[in-house]
Amino acid sequence: MGTARRAPVPKDMSCAEVFARVQEYLDRELNPDEVEAVKAHLDYCPPCARGFVFEESVFETVRLKLAASACPEDLMARLRECLEACDES
Amino acid sequence: MSVTPALDARREFESLLEPVATVAYRVAYNFTRNAEDAMDLVQDSTVAAFRSFDTFQKGSNFRAWFLRILTNRFYKSRKRGRVETTPIDEAEDVFLYRQAARAGLLGNDDDPARLVLDRFDVEAVEAALDRLPDEFRDAAVMYFLNDFSYDQIADVLGVPVGTVRSRLHRGRKILQRALWDVAKQRGLVHGDGPEGAGA
Incomplete structure (x- = not known):
């Protein structure tokens, strides 16, 4: 299923069709026709526009939370030791 | 003060590594799900990257280059902690x-x-x-x-x-x-x- 081609772009997308493309839209992975079709829908559909903003914020927050996870304080010191040992060998 | 070429290269490598070391550890931790294995993976990747530092194109993206080495090494070793997971259904969009x-x-x-x-x-x-x-x-x-x-x-x-x-x-x-x-x-x-x- 992973390699399946995407369906053609409907001219007037439904809310469901727009939501199905939200992630690729935010990742700038849609083709120009799809981007235009999504934008056209968002321009006249405030609930979908709010959903897109929400979705973008969800994954940005996930990214920020994961980037703040615990890390050993002496990480760089330990890596320097590895490099020194590497140099000497 | 004389600096050998080898020491010079190590210092340059360290200066590029320092800003990405933390994210490298976090990536390793999320791959391996274990602090000790994550540290091993980062150390192993550091040594591997340093040994092939001459293949790194100066001025290009060191972070991407290093994380790529780390990710490839993880896939070669496949040292992954097992986590008991309950199958979870895919959700609807948004x-x-x-x-x-x-x-x-x-x-x-x-x-x-x-x-x-x-x-x-x-x-x-x-x-x-x-x-x-x-x-x-x-x-x-x-x-x-x-x-x-x-x-x-x-x-x-x-x-x-x-x-x-x-x-x-x-x-x-x-x-x-x-x-x-x-x-x-x-x-x-x-x-x-x-x-x-x-x-």
Whole structure:
């Protein structure tokens, strides 16, 4: 299923069709026709526009939370030791 | 003061490594799910990267180059901690948005998602990520932490870009359901929409 081609772009997308493309839209992975079709829908559909903003914020927050996870304080010191040992060998 | 070429190269390497060491550890930790294995992977990748430092194109993206080495080494060693996971269904599109709306969490805030996600600490997000099956989880780690493009992920995993697109699409939907489940289990949110969160 992973390699399946995407369906053609409907001219007037439904809310469901727009939501199905939200992630690729935010990742700038849609083709120009799809981007235009999504934008056209968002321009006249405030609930979908709010959903897109929400979705973008969800994954940005996930990214920020994961980037703040615990890390050993002496990480760089330990890596320097590895490099020194590497140099000497 | 004389500096040998070898010492010079090591200093240059260290100066490039220092800003990316922390993210490298976090990527390694999310791959291996174990602090000791994560440290081993970062150290091993550091030595491997230094030994091939002459292949690094100066001025190009060291972070991407190093994380690519780390990711490839992880895939070669496949040292992954096992986490007991309960199979979890893929959610509908924009699942969290719908659930938050049903639970009355959206309000009039400018950034309602942050309002919802602020209820999660780092551990809760990691716990949700842990619930993804490996193939989806790996793509998600590379996407969220490595900041890799779909093409870069496809290259490292050795799969077509369409497969990466599909895994990320499905993985992020599963992640949304997992986040909601974790939030409910931890009492971070109350209320449930008609979809429920259980599989």
